Amino acid sequence: MTSPNVLLIGCGKMGGALAQGWMAAQNPPKLMVLDRKLQQAPGDSPIVRAASDIPADFQPDIIVLAVKPAGADAMLATLRDALGERLHKSALLSVMAGKTCDHLAQACGWDDMAVIRTMPNTPSSVGAGTTGLYASPHVSEAQKQIAITLMKQVGTVVPVSRETDLRSIIAIAGSAPAYIFFLTELLEKTGVELGLTAEQSRELARSMMYGAGKMLHDLPEDASTLRKNVTSPNGTTAAALAVFMDENNWPRTVKLAAQAAVRRSEELDN
Numbered sequence: 602m603t604s605p606n607v608l609l610i611g612c613g614k615m616g617g618a619l620a621q622g623w624m625a626a627q628n629p630p631k632l633m634v635l636d637r638k639l640q641q642a643p644g645d646s647p648i649v650r651a652a653s654d655i656p657a658d659f660q661p662d663i664i665v666l667a668v669k670p671a672g673a674d675a676m677l678a679t680l681r682d683a684l685g686e687r688l689h690k691s692a693l694l695s696v697m698a699g700k701t702c703d704h705l706a707q708a709c710g711w712d713d714m715a716v717i718r719t720m721p722n723t724p725s726s727v728g729a730g731t732t733g734l735y736a737s738p739h740v741s742e743a744q745k746q747i748a749i750t751l752m753k754q755v756g757t758v759v760p761v762s763r764e765t766d767l768r769s770i771i772a773i774a775g776s777a778p779a780y781i782f783f784l785t786e787l788l789e790k791t792g793v794e795l796g797l798t799a800e801q802s803r804e805l806a807r808s809m810m811y812g813a814g815k816m817l818h819d820l821p822e823d824a825s826t827l828r829k830n831v832t833s834p835n836g837t838t839a840a841a842l843a844v845f846m847d848e849n850n851w852p853r854t855v856k857l858a859a860q861a862a863v864r865r866s867e868e869l870d871n
């Protein structure tokens with residue numbers, strides 16, 4: 602398949618992670634980046650500062666919208682003015698935590714605009730991303746396949762048939778690397794409190810996270826089996842897990858945290 606023309610709007614934390622992942626992939630897209638401050642784009646992709654600077658002969662296959670939800674409408678208005686029918690011919694792929702497909706289509710100026718909503722995460726930068734993907738009814742099968750292929754270049758894609766499922770995906774995958782990074786921070790800090798040097802503690806916590814993640818990725822066993830394999834009867838792990846697994850501890854807080862992320866994504870739609 603020939604590589605698609607991709608216009609990436611916003612090359613910050615998430616847009617930048619995708620661009621990095623794509624540029625390291627086998628058959629990278631032909632990328633143009635729109636960002637007001639970025640100095641150098643991954644793969645030295647061309648950068649424009651505003652929609653009005655997009656060259657007249659550039660027809661994007663996919664426009665990846667990676668700005669904050671609050672800035673989306675204004676950005677789409679300038680894009681519509683600059684691209685006209687070229688915008689209508691593209692598929693819009695949002696990575697934003699809020700704003701529905703219908704809302705984005707209207708902001709583009711066409712009710713039948715092809716809008717794909719995704720929820721990727723920052724591990725996309727190292728080809729280990731996880732992306733939930735919903736294609737609205739106006740997206741053609743060909744456009745959907747281009748979008749899936751594009752996001753598969755940076756990791757795993759989980760298509761969903763209900764747009765509202767993206768909220769759950771935010772809670773379980775989009776925001777979730779931050780939960781894991783926070784746990785890593787806590788382990789590092791606790792290691793120092795227990796007498797390790799900061800360097801030792803950092804290396805131990807990070808290496809352990811990588812090893813556990815690699816087992817989850819490489820092996821077919823359920824997470825619960827992998828957990829049980831670490832837990833000797835009446836041993837050290839059982840002592841630690843008795844704290845974490847208390848129903849008022851992780852089972853409760855993980856659910857509360859996920860519900861808070863879902864609620865926030867509902868607010869970001871408006």
Ligand SMILES: NC(=O)c1ccc[n+]([C@@H]2O[C@H](COP(=O)([O-])OP(=O)(O)OC[C@H]3O[C@@H](n4cnc5c(N)ncnc54)[C@H](OP(=O)(O)O)[C@@H]3O)[C@@H](O)[C@H]2O)c1
Binds near residue numbers: 614698
């Ligand atoms: N971060 C994540 O882990 C993650 C994961 C999944 C989805 N998302 C979604 O990704 C989107 C972006 O989040 P982010 O964390 O990547 O934010 P970010 O780091 O602030 O990136 C947004 C980028 O877009 C640029 N930008 C915004 N408005 C612009 C405009 N009008 N013209 C030119 N450039 C403009 C920003 O420039 P300035 O800095 O100058 O404003 C910035 O470089 C959000 O909608 C979020 O919900 C994020």
